Amino acid sequence: MRDRIGVTGEDRVEETAPLDVTPPDGAERRIAALERALAESQAALAELRATHESLQDMLMHARTPICMWRGEDLVYSLVNPAYVASIPGRQLLGRSLRDVLREVLGEEAARGFWDLVNGVYRTGNPFLGSEVPVKLHDAENGCDELRWFNIVYAPVRGGAGEIVGVCHYGVEITDQVQARRAAEARAEELQQSAELIAAQQETIRVLGTPVLPLAKGVLAMPLIGPLDARRSEQIMEGLLHGVTKESASVVILDVTGVETIDAQAADAVVRAARAVRLLGARVLVTGIQPSMAQVLVQLGVDLRGITTYSTLQSGIAAAMGAS
Secondary structure, eight states, rough: HHHHHHHHHHHHHHHHOOOOOOOOOOHHHEEEEEEHHHHHHHHHHHHHHHHHHHHHHHHHHHOOOOOOOTTTTEEEEOOOHHHHSSSSTTTOTSSHHHHHHHHHHHHHHHHHHHHHHHHHHHHHOOOOEEEEEEEEEETTTTTTEEEEEEEEEEEEOOOSEEEEEEEEEEEOOHHHHHHHHOOOOOHHHHHHHHHHHHHHHHHHHHHHHEEEEEEEEEEEEEEEEEHHHHHHHHHHHHHHHHHHHHOOOOEEEEEEEOOOOHHHHHHHHHHHHHHHHHTTTTEEEOOOHHHHHHHHHTTOOOOOTTTEEEEEHHHHEEEEEHH
């Protein structure tokens, strides 16, 4: 009996002996890999949190209005101080964009903006607006004020790529738009002034160098005032055009209104007379006063082929007799 009991006791001792639980080498490697992956994930998460905090801080300190709406009701989930300043005196966080728009813009204008932002949420297509006019209420002055913004509405996506909201980014450019429009208005005024001046100059040119038909084949051009280089060209053009148009055979150049004559003025008269003669017309110069004749002689002006008369009346009489 004792032997059997002893054997049984030994057997029992063998059966209850502790097992070797040391994991195999493969399991140790897997555990180590999991621990490394967990450490890397925790580091990446910490980095993402730091990045998120940096971005959050940057958005909060940005001088341009920035906000974010989430969910189908487009509820304000983020607003920076610049955005709050653009819509002062209102609680925004936790409220629907639609409700805020109605308060700020009124029902009709609110509907248009809501449809725009809601369209970005529904389609995922961002909206980029340039010089968007927005009428906002100025609480300080107690009136509505038209302001302009460059705005971006961009979809916000979740981890699976689904659209969870819309982000707004806006830059007010009211000063730039007003300055540009003022410059454009000024440029238009200057253009109109330039056109008016050009028209006046043309009128002065026509009045200053008129070509007057006196009879069939007879033209007269009374010259008044100083004869500078520009006016000399106008005289030439006017005479040649008039002779060709009227088929004139006699042209009277009356210089009664020319108070003084110098080499430039004399040259202008002579060149005009010679140009008319090349077209086959005869030239009469009237109104030459004794003092002017003396100057012409002193300047050595060649008046050969040009008939002169002291008065316009005598020149007209001669022209009528010749025609």
